[in-house]
Amino acid sequence: MAESSKGIDVAHIATLARLRIEPASVPKLQSEMEAIVGYVEMLSELDVTGIEPTAHAVPRSNVLRDDAQGVPFGRDAMLANAPETVDSELIKVPQVLPGGEMS
Amino acid sequence: MNNLHSLTLRQAAELLADGSITSSKLCDAYLARIAEVEPAVQALLSLNADAVRSQAEASDKRRAAGKALGPFDGIPVTLKDNIAAKGYPCTCASRILKGFVSPYDATVTCKLKNAGFVLMGRANMDEFAMGSSCENSAYQKTKNPRNHDCVPGGSSGGSAAAVAADETVIALGSDTGGSIRQPAAFCGIVGVKPTYGRVSRYGLVAFASSLDQIGPMSKSVYDAAAMLDVICGIDPKDTTSLPAPAPEGGFAKDLEDFEKAPSLKGLRIGVPKEYFEVEGISGGVRKVCAEAKETLRRLGAEFVDISLPHTKYAMACYYIIAPAEASANLARFDGIRYGYRSPNATDLISTYLDSRGEGFGPEVTRRIMLGTYVLSSGYYDAYYVRAQKVRTLIRKDFTEAFRSCDVIFTPVTPATAFRFGEKSDPMQMYLSDVFTTALNLAGTCGISVPAGTDETTKMPVGIQLIAPDLAEARMFRTARAFELERDKV
Numbered sequence: 001m002a003e004s005s006k007g008i009d010v011a012h013i014a015t016l017a018r019l020r021i022e023p024a025s026v027p028k029l030q031s032e033m034e035a036i037v038g039y040v041e042m043l044s045e046l047d048v049t050g051i052e053p054t055a056h057a058v059p060r061s062n063v064l065r066d067d068a069q070g071v072p073f074g075r076d077a078m079l080a081n082a083p084e085t086v087d088s089e090l091i092k093v094p095q096v097l098p099g100g101e102m103s
Numbered sequence: 104m105n106n107l108h109s110l111t112l113r114q115a116a117e118l119l120a121d122g123s124i125t126s127s128k129l130c131d132a133y134l135a136r137i138a139e140v141e142p143a144v145q146a147l148l149s150l151n152a153d154a155v156r157s158q159a160e161a162s163d164k165r166r167a168a169g170k171a172l173g174p175f176d177g178i179p180v181t182l183k184d185n186i187a188a189k190g191y192p193c194t195c196a197s198r199i200l201k202g203f204v205s206p207y208d209a210t211v212t213c214k215l216k217n218a219g220f221v222l223m224g225r226a227n228m229d230e231f232a233m234g235s236s237c238e239n240s241a242y243q244k245t246k247n248p249r250n251h252d253c254v255p256g257g258s259s260g261g262s263a264a265a266v267a268a269d270e271t272v273i274a275l276g277s278d279t280g281g282s283i284r285q286p287a288a289f290c291g292i293v294g295v296k297p298t299y300g301r302v303s304r305y306g307l308v309a310f311a312s313s314l315d316q317i318g319p320m321s322k323s324v325y326d327a328a329a330m331l332d333v334i335c336g337i338d339p340k341d342t343t344s345l346p347a348p349a350p351e352g353g354f355a356k357d358l359e360d361f362e363k364a365p366s367l368k369g370l371r372i373g374v375p376k377e378y379f380e381v382e383g384i385s386g387g388v389r390k391v392c393a394e395a396k397e398t399l400r401r402l403g404a405e406f407v408d409i410s411l412p413h414t415k416y417a418m419a420c421y422y423i424i425a426p427a428e429a430s431a432n433l434a435r436f437d438g439i440r441y442g443y444r445s446p447n448a449t450d451l452i453s454t455y456l457d458s459r460g461e462g463f464g465p466e467v468t469r470r471i472m473l474g475t476y477v478l479s480s481g482y483y484d485a486y487y488v489r490a491q492k493v494r495t496l497i498r499k500d501f502t503e504a505f506r507s508c509d510v511i512f513t514p515v516t517p518a519t520a521f522r523f524g525e526k527s528d529p530m531q532m533y534l535s536d537v538f539t540t541a542l543n544l545a546g547t548c549g550i551s552v553p554a555g556t557d558e559t560t561k562m563p564v565g566i567q568l569i570a571p572d573l574a575e576a577r578m579f580r581t582a583r584a585f586e587l588e589r590d591k592v
Contacts, residue, residue, distance in 0.1 A: 008476060010472070013472050013475050013476050013479065014472065016475050016479060017430060017459075017471050017472055017474075017475040018434075018437070018452075018455040018456055018459055019456065019459050019460050019463070019468060019471060019472070020453075020456040020457050020459070020460030020461070021460060021468070022460075029468070029469065029472065032469060032529055032530075033469070033472060033473060033476065035529075035530055036422060036469075036473060036529065036530060036533075037473070037476070037477075039418075039419060039422070039530060040419040040420075040422050040423050040486070040490075041419075042415070042416060042419050043416055043419050043420065043423075043486075043489050043490060043493050044485075044489070046413075046416065046493060046496070048489055048492035048493065048496075051492040051495050051496065052492070052495055053488055053491030053492050053494070053495065054491055054492075054494040054495040054498060055313060055491060056299070056313045056343060056546075057299040057313065057314075057498065057543075057544065057545060057546025057547075058298070058299050058300045058343075058345060058546045058572060060300070060342070060343060060345075062342075063342040065339055072207075073206055073207060077206040077207075078206060080204065080206065081202075081203050081204065081206070081440075081441035081442070082440060082441060083438065083439075083441070083442070083443070083444035084444070091439065091440055093439055093451065093454070094448060094449065094450050094451050094453075094454050095450060095451070096450075096451045
């Protein structure tokens with residue numbers, strides 16, 4: 001993992017992360033990311049052969065809830081925060097597929 | 104009783120119980136105090152005074168009818184702005200959640216309401232809890248009440264400042280890498296990161312789900328224990344919450360019994376050598392820590408040298424795992440269902456790109472980028488999986504250390520509260536959490552207790568007491584004994 005901290009492709013990562021980053025901000029962000037990644041590379045000093053990864057601090061087995069029917073939130077409550085709605089019934093989104101207008 | 108706004112939770116409960124004050128009188132005193140100090144401190148992102156008054160009136164009616172919901176019915180509490188309360192804003196100090204109103208209560212909020220607490224303001228924070236100074240808030244810079252030129256710490260800096268400036272009796276924060284303990288130390292109050300799973304995370308806006316934990320921020324150790332009694336417990340809505348009961352009668356009751364003869368005789372306190380070898384620990388912090396050890400010795404505690412050999416790797420491990428989890432958790436902010444949608448977007452992909460690009464601030468952007476990078480194809484094993492393995496080693500360090508001691512003693516921060524703009528480089532800011540992040544990786548509990556003042560900076564210094572998983576009762580006893588002995592001097 002040693003060579004990777006140099007030359008991070010910020011534009012590519014930004015696309016993966018779905019973030020619009022102004023071209024003017026790229027050099028600073030790149031150098032900050034490279035500094036941080038350069039720092040975390042100290043983990044390569046450690047021999048981790050045979051060590052199990054820890055995903056959660058306190059190990060838990062899977063938990064299942066009761067298979068009960070219910071409506072936790074009403075539609076109005078959930079639509080109240082939507083940026084745009086259609087007749088307060090649907091979330092309005094920009095056109096997804098290219099082509100003519102929806103009818 | 105001339106200063107109602109400086110009461111502890113315990114004192115306020117006593118005065119309400121014996122009828123010397125009402126909740127309305129108490130809450131009015133806090134609203135007046137907020138009007139006086141908030142323009143300078145700026146701890147709160149929002150406050151609904153009418154809602155405060157109507158909750159207080161309802162509480163007074165309950166109490167008058169003999170139907171109080173418990174000892175804390177009618178007492179103000181302030182929530183960090185990433186904890187949902189139905190009908191209240193929940194912005195996480197981010198532009199992307201401007202105007203968002205929670206449609207439901209977090210489990211901790213339900214528990215506070217069931218105990219009769221009055222919800223006061225919404226506390227400022229670093230955006231999405233990413234930061235150590237509150238400077239990453241999209242809205243305002245909270246000042247340290249002890250010195251307005253200094254930061255209150257972060258990310259729960261608004262909660263810490265609100266408690267320290269007497270704008271509330273008690274507050275809740277969240278701690279992912281030190282975000283309760285560090286601002287508590289900077290502002291001179293008590294802050295607790297409970298064991299991972301002790302408190303339900305349902306309704307806490309997720310930053311790094313395997314590290315996040317809600318905890319109390321208060322004016323005394325007893326208050327923090329009493330608040331943990333209120334908010335802890337297994338929750339069907341959070342599958343990572345633990346089926347671990349509090350001590351019989353609760354943590355606060357345990358302290359009441361302990362206070363009758365507070366002694367730490369027989370307690371072995373471990374001092375990890377690696378923590379005191381860290382570069383840049385200020386002379387003032389070292390001096391206060393040395394004095395705190397003397398105080399604990401007077402109480403009968405015995406100090407033992409211990410080693411947490413992977414300490415130096417904790418920050419690196421954290422700065423892979425936390426951003427990785429954050430990048431996944433923050434994918435939900437897409438400009439579609441709730442939150443900010445860019446007016447510049449023309450299609451679906453530009454809605455994502457522009458809404459997120461315009462909605463997130465620089466630190467959140469950095470962490471999402473880092474997380475995306477370490478999880479991306481070709482780097483996943485080298486960074487993320489390796490960090491998870493190192494996390495295992497860090498957790499084992501604590502397990503091993505607790506074979507030879509009962510509690511671990513460390514500073515909370517290398518130095519006292521820094522000045523605005525002093526840590527402009529992200530790496531430098533990250534390293535201010537060097538003593539607090541390992542606990543989140545290991546999952547154990549820790550408390551930050553005010554221990555004195557740095558003679559040079561004149562700012563508060565906190566000590567951190569760490570106990571094993573679910574040993575909060577031991578942590579509270581040690582901290583309470585220290586607090587009582589400290590106040591004798």
